[in-house]
Amino acid sequence: xxxxxxEVPGVGRKFELELTGGTSVVVVVHHDGRCELFxxxxxxxxxxxxxxxxxxxxxxxxxxxxxxxxxxxxxxxLSVPLGEAIIEWVEVGTGSPVAGExxxxxxxxxxxxxxxxxxxxxxxxxxxxxxxxxxxxGDLLVAVGTREEQAELAALVEGSA
Amino acid sequence: xxxxxxLLEVGAMFAAIGAVGFLAGRLDLSPIPFYxxxxxxxxxxxxxxxxxxxxxxxxxxxxxxxxxxxFLLFFLGLEFNLxxxxxxxxRIGTAGVIDLVVNFGVGLGVGWLLFGSLLPALLIAGVVxxxxxxxxxxxxxxxxxxxxxxxxxxxxxxxxxxxxxxxxLAVVTALVAGGGDVGAAARAIGIAFAxxxxxxxxxxxxxxxxxxxxxxxxxxxxxxxxxxVTVLLAGAxxxxxxxxxxxxxxxxxxxxxxxxxxxxxxxxxxIRDVFAAVFFFWIGLVTDPFVVVGAADVILLLxxxxxxAKLLSGFYGGRAYALNDRRSLRVGLAMVTRGEFxxxxxxxxxxxxxxxxxxxxxxxxxxxxxxxxxxxxALGTTLMGASGRFERFLPS
Numbered sequence: 001x002x003x004x005x006x007e008v009p010g011v012g013r014k015f016e017l018e019l020t021g022g023t024s025v026v027v028v029v030h031h032d033g034r035c036e037l038f039x040x041x042x043x044x045x046x047x048x049x050x051x052x053x054x055x056x057x058x059x060x061x062x063x064x065x066x067x068x069x070x071x072x073x074x075x076x077x078l079s080v081p082l083g084e085a086i087i088e089w090v091e092v093g094t095g096s097p098v099a100g101e102x103x104x105x106x107x108x109x110x111x112x113x114x115x116x117x118x119x120x121x122x123x124x125x126x127x128x129x130x131x132x133x134x135x136x137x138g139d140l141l142v143a144v145g146t147r148e149e150q151a152e153l154a155a156l157v158e159g160s161a
Numbered sequence: 162x163x164x165x166x167x168l169l170e171v172g173a174m175f176a177a178i179g180a181v182g183f184l185a186g187r188l189d190l191s192p193i194p195f196y197x198x199x200x201x202x203x204x205x206x207x208x209x210x211x212x213x214x215x216x217x218x219x220x221x222x223x224x225x226x227x228x229x230x231x232f233l234l235f236f237l238g239l240e241f242n243l244x245x246x247x248x249x250x251x252r253i254g255t256a257g258v259i260d261l262v263v264n265f266g267v268g269l270g271v272g273w274l275l276f277g278s279l280l281p282a283l284l285i286a287g288v289v290x291x292x293x294x295x296x297x298x299x300x301x302x303x304x305x306x307x308x309x310x311x312x313x314x315x316x317x318x319x320x321x322x323x324x325x326x327x328x329x330l331a332v333v334t335a336l337v338a339g340g341g342d343v344g345a346a347a348r349a350i351g352i353a354f355a356x357x358x359x360x361x362x363x364x365x366x367x368x369x370x371x372x373x374x375x376x377x378x379x380x381x382x383x384x385x386x387x388x389x390v391t392v393l394l395a396g397a398x399x400x401x402x403x404x405x406x407x408x409x410x411x412x413x414x415x416x417x418x419x420x421x422x423x424x425x426x427x428x429x430x431x432i433r434d435v436f437a438a439v440f441f442f443w444i445g446l447v448t449d450p451f452v453v454v455g456a457a458d459v460i461l462l463l464x465x466x467x468x469x470a471k472l473l474s475g476f477y478g479g480r481a482y483a484l485n486d487r488r489s490l491r492v493g494l495a496m497v498t499r500g501e502f503x504x505x506x507x508x509x510x511x512x513x514x515x516x517x518x519x520x521x522x523x524x525x526x527x528x529x530x531x532x533x534x535x536x537x538x539a540l541g542t543t544l545m546g547a548s549g550r551f552e553r554f555l556p557s
Contacts, residue, residue, distance in 0.1 A: 007240065009319065010236065011302065011307075014308075028308070031426045040308060046306075046309055047309050049308075
């Protein structure tokens with residue numbers, strides 16, 4: 001992937017990013033931070049302006065594209081300190097081995113180390129489900145655990161463990 | 162002029178500039194011709210002629226206009242990219258030389274035909290050679306051409322022209338200010354180049370000095386130091402008979418080597434905008450519209466000869482970049498626009514009235530340049546906007 005960078009005197013800098021199929025994206029960053037985005041569909045095509053962003057909007061978009069932007073999680077509402085752990089969502093498919101099992105009999109906690117802190121079932125949310133809660137196909141399990149534990153959980157729920 | 166009316170006049174000037182700037186924004190046009198026209202409207206020959214209080218060509222407006230020239234050229238130097246010129250020297254060189262030879266040549270020929278001597282011919286050649294970086298770049302952004310391949314030769318040739326105009330202004334200012342005979346002219350050019358060498362030495366050796374100078378957390382001290390150095394050196398240049406514009410260009414280049422380029426652009430662009438507008442206003446203020454109308458034949462001749470010349474040189478400039486016919490045509494259409502630098506040359510011509518230039522010749526060149534810029538800035542942007550219609554005539 002090649003990026004061409006050049007000065008536009010009196011305006012700012014221009015970046016050209018070649019995408020696949022001859023398409024390219026041209027970004028003009030003005031001295032005042034304003035940012036214009038153009039798309040060109042081929043070497044002979046004219047640039048078509050897609051976006052005209054103010055400095056702050058451009059920075060926000062940039063951080064989203066970079067994967068660095070996220071809405072902050074309301075950590076205060078969680079009673080357990082997370083430490084290394086992260087929260088993930090796993091869906092119970094129709095053919096999942098845990099469907100029809102209770103939380104206890106599914107051995108999710110003993111097998112994977114993750115804790116199910118909530119189950120999203122259609123419109124309804126079962127928070128703090130107890131050991132007897134039966135898992136149904138279509139349930140969305142909200143689990144706390146380390147990255148490795150989350151991977152094991154996903155494998156268990158999918159049935160490939 | 163009493164002090165209390167001086168402030169009122171300056172206020173009227175800025176209010177008028179602000180008002181036509183708003184109008185230009187609404188009409189989506191370059192404000193430069195509007196500033197000139199409002200200057201003409203408020204001057205002694207128009208508003209004064211019907212008995213209304215006109216804005217006089219006072220000291221503040223004159224110095225403000227000079228500051229406008231200084232900051233326009235300072236920014237040119239600040240954003241002048243010698244590396245870009247060198248990195249792409251074959252293509253920029255080819256397109257730039259075609260542009261220079263064709264348009265400067267046409268200007269020189271017409272100027273010689275009209276006035277029969279070298280200095281007026283050189284001034285006319287300068288006026289018709291320099292395309293307007295400010296208006297062309299704005300149009301490139303407005304039309305979205307900035308994202309297209311035609312922007313490369315356009316910006317490249319503009320950089321080439323900037324360098325030529327710096328040298329040209331040094332020579333022509335020296336010639337206009339230097340007295341009549343060849344010896345005096347040679348001496349004046351000698352001083353000009355000595356001063357340029359001095360400034361180049363500052364550019365080459367002074368980066369660390371400039372870095373230290375600008376190294377302050379206070380935005381107030383930062384802007385004051387930058388303005389102080391720039392205006393002082395430009396003023397010193399003018400005092401020894403060298404173009405203040407050229408000095409400002411090299412001071413800008415010296416600052417462009419520091420890490421503060423971006424901060425300077427941000428901090429000083431509003432000062433440049435204010436005083437550049439005063440410069441264009443002043444151009445209008447000292448323009449007698451009846452003289453411009455009187456020079457209509459010269460203006461018409463210049464437009465008819467130089468618009469096709471730029472179109473042609475621009476087209477072959479685009480070809481030097483291996484662009485197809487359609488895009489090369491666009492390069493030609495865009496280059497037609499003339500503007501701020503032609504007016505700076507017009508101001509130089511006026512400064513020689515009665516000394517190195519006969520008063521009538523100087524006034525004709527000045528009036529022709531103002532009328533020419535008004536026509537060409539409108540014509541250039543119109544041609545760019547209507548490029549689709551021209552592209553249809555190309556053989557497919």
